[in-house]
Amino acid sequence: MTLATIRQDLSDVLTEYFDKVTFPKNGIFVVGCSTSEISGNWKGTDSRLDVGTAVVETLMDFLTPRGIHMAIQGCEHINRALLVERSVAEKHDLEIVSVVPAIHAGGGTQVAAYQRMTDPVEVEHITAFGGIDIGGTEIGMHVKFVQIPIRLNHRKVGAANVVCLSSRPKLIGGQRAQYTFSEKNTQDQLLERS
Numbered sequence: 531m532t533l534a535t536i537r538q539d540l541s542d543v544l545t546e547y548f549d550k551v552t553f554p555k556n557g558i559f560v561v562g563c564s565t566s567e568i569s570g571n572w573k574g575t576d577s578r579l580d581v582g583t584a585v586v587e588t589l590m591d592f593l594t595p596r597g598i599h600m601a602i603q604g605c606e607h608i609n610r611a612l613l614v615e616r617s618v619a620e621k622h623d624l625e626i627v628s629v630v631p632a633i634h635a636g637g638g639t640q641v642a643a644y645q646r647m648t649d650p651v652e653v654e655h656i657t658a659f660g661g662i663d664i665g666g667t668e669i670g671m672h673v674k675f676v677q678i679p680i681r682l683n684h685r686k687v688g689a690a691n692v693v694c695l696s697s698r699p700k701l702i703g704g705q706r707a708q709y710t711f712s713e714k715n716t717q718d719q720l721l722e723r724s
Contacts, residue, residue, distance in 0.1 A: 531688050533584045536568060540588045542684040543662065543692055548592065550680055551696045553659060555597040558618065560661030560672045561589060562603040565638035567665025568688035574605060574634070581688070582638030585664070586646055601656055602643045603669055604636040612656055612672065613640050616649040624653040659697055665690035676700055 553559065564573045565581040586602070593600050601612040608629050613636070619626055629652050631640035644650045657674040664687050670677060673695045680694040701709060708715055 531569070533580060536581060536584045536688045537588050539684065539687040540585060540664075541592075543682060543687060543694070544588070544592045546682050546684050547662070547680055547694050548596070550682075551660060551694075553596065553598055553696075556599065556621075557660075558599045558601050558614070558622065558656055558658040559589075559593055560601050560603060560612070560656065560658040560669045561585075561639065562661070562663045562665075562667030562669040563637070563639040564605075564665030564667055564690060567690035570689035573665060573667070577633045577638045579633060579638045579641055582640070582642035583645075585639050585687070586642040590646065600643070601653075601658060601661075601672070602640050603667060603672060604631055604640045604652070605667075607635040608652070609654070610668075610671065611636075611652040611654055613643050613647070613650050613652055614656075615647055616651045619651050619653050622656070624656055626651045627654050628652075660695050663693045663695070669695065673697055 563585050565578040566573050566576040568581050569576050589600055599618045601614045604611050611627055631644050633641055656672050658672055661669050661673055663669045674697045676698050678696045678698055680696055685692050
């Protein structure tokens with residue numbers, strides 16, 4: 531498998547995702563990525579900087595023009611901390627933690643992102659609008675409730691399975707709750723006694 535194939539696979543996934551999801555400008559897009567899984571190996575056994583670089587550069591090509599911030603999730607060896615630009619951490623009041631990525635503690639994608647970001651920092655937790663999980667890295671802990679899996683035709687990057695998430699506000703209320711506003715919302719109605 532070539533780096534060009536990996537870039538094309540990810541580009542296909544992202545194109546389809548952003549065709550289906552209206553992502554908020556200045557929102558945070560979580561990326562969980564196992565470069566080992568992309569290469570056809572078990573997570574953490576073949577971390578690769580070249581694959582991470584292909585992933586990060588493809589992501590930046592999609593996210594930057596849309597005004598969306600990237601958060602790269604690290605592996606369990608750094609407690610799945612997320613790499614973001616310091617300006618994003620400060621704007622969203624995210625807690626910065628003391629760690630930097632390494633190829634086997636954070637992973638190839640985090641190291642590649644660290645090399646390309648202007649002022650990267652690690653944060654412990656975020657609540658993002660959505661994101662992509664490449665290779666079963668479990669990004670759900672970083673996507674806000676209520677999560678919506680996005681069904682895609684393109685489901686692989688290299689050898690890795692891909693799952694994408696979006697989110698929506700919680701539907702709250704009881705029998706009288708409404709979820710869209712119309713003229714009906716302003717009309718007085720006689721309520722039955724219970």
